[in-house]
Amino acid sequence: MNLALFFDSLPDELLAPTAVPTALAAYLTPFGEAFPDWRAADLALIGLDEWRGSAAGPPPPGHHGANRVRERFYQLQKSTGPLRLVDLGNLRPGPTLEDTYQRLREIVAALLEAGTVPLLLGGGHDLDIGQFTAYEALNQSITFAVVDAKPDMGLPLPSAPAEATHLRRLLTHEPNIIFSCAHLGHQQYLTPPDVLAAFEKLHFETMSVGELRTDRRLAEPLLRQADFLSFDVAAIRWQDAPGYHPASPFGLSNEDAAQLCWYAGHNPQLSSLGLYGYRPEHDPHGLAAATLATMLWYFVEGYNHRKPETGFGTYRFLTYTLVLPNPQPNEPTELVFYKSRRQDDVPKWWMEVEGLADQSLKRIVPCTHQDYLQAAQGILPKRWIWTQALLG
Structure with a gap:
């Protein structure tokens, strides 16, 4: 062209x-x-x-x-x-x-x-x-x-x-x-x-x-x-x-x-x-x-300063698995978070979201430390709910 x-x-x-x-x-x-x-x-x-x-x-x-x-x-x-x-x-x-x-x-x-x-x-x-x-x-x-x-x-x-x-x-x-x-x-x-x-x-x-x-x-x-x-x-x-x-x-x-x-x-x-x-x-x-x-x-x-963010679940990331207490029928039993080991000005967190109707639909989305802290208290982050809805 x-x-x-x-x-x-x-x-x-x-x-x-x-x-x-x-x-x-x-x-x-x-x-x-x-x-x-x-x-x-x-x-x-x-x-x-x-x-x-x-x-x-x-x-x-x-x-x-x-x-x-x-x-x-x-x-x-x-x-x-x-x-x-x-x-x-x-x-x-x-x-x-x-x-x-x-x-x-x-x-x-x-x-x-x-x-x-x-x-x-x-x-x-x-x-x-x-x-x-x-x-x-x-x-x-x-x-x-x-x-x-x-x-x-x-x-x-x-x-x-x-x-x-x-x-x-x-x-x-x-x-x-x-x-x-x-x-x-x-x-x-x-x-x-x-x-x-x-x-x-x-x-x-x-x-x-x-x-x-x-x-x-x-x-x-x-x-x-x-x-x-x-x-x-x-x-x-x-x-x-x-x-x-x-x-x-x-x-x-x-x-x-x-x-x-x-x-x-x-x-x-x-x-x-x-x-x-x-x-x-x-x-x-x-x-x-x-x-x-x-x-x-x-x-x-x-x-x-770009660097690829790949290899979730490997040594490049810290993995946090949270078990949610008393999940409702349409809620997950656990949530998985990833935190990059790189020292950035903003610590980079990700959250794993699976489709409830079809668990083969999975997406790892950027999130905040506040999302992780909310989940640690047993509360589903709004970002998880909305992403799951988009997955259908």
Whole structure:
């Protein structure tokens, strides 16, 4: 597949040699005169400038969000780990919005097949439709995570912009390829109660901005089981990322956002990242661009620290088997937990879940130490109940 046909090369000012030999710009391969070898890369940056799904329309001429973030990202320092990063340039929008979704789907699918992680930057949040549908080619169920100030579950009315309804479209997509979904960072006063009730009925986890900011480590298991992450800049408070409209003084901090990207990058299962919604016309001082560039840096840094989490039941993990007292007819008699022996910033726990109707259906899912402590008291963790329900 000749991906170069779908992209515009980067402007000359981004291709100029860097004066800092240790900056990322000295190590990544951008689309200048020649299109980069994306098949040999670990990560591929893709700029997006499609706003037909946004109620606010496109930014004024000369405001290109992905290029603005690149200016900051390129100048950050490369870490000590190896880095095979390419920048494919900016995706040319299709004749229609649906054409852009399809174009993005084909490009992301090609990168996934090559084992290259796409880093999607810019455009409306509805562009994660293309990111999501690319996973159909894998022929397997997936789990994904969304970070946003509210779940975009609006009804698909003719007057509704695509960015207000895109999550509903993902969750109702046919064929159904979703095993589970997690929504993080929602603000209660922006989120209709029936939307949260729908997530609970579907056995999908949610974490409000208050819960996440109280202990952001609780978000780590949700990102550790995700195949992709879709992040709307509107989830970050305006003071830290003034690059969206309407402004909100509440939300995640820039430190929260960077930590979530570190968790996502560190997950060996996660194979694409989308950072959406940045509007440079609202960011005169480049603060939001710097925040997004740092989020990208933390994702890449997490990627460089990836290690496969395999061999459950071997010396790599501590195994804990808990016998549950007085189990009910539809409850297990024991629960098995695994804890990695690796010394990470967040101790990594997993829980074994078997289907009660069919014990051949088994899944080992990320969990928290609190889940283990709850089970040790004879209480089934909610995460076990919901995963068992998803197993059918």
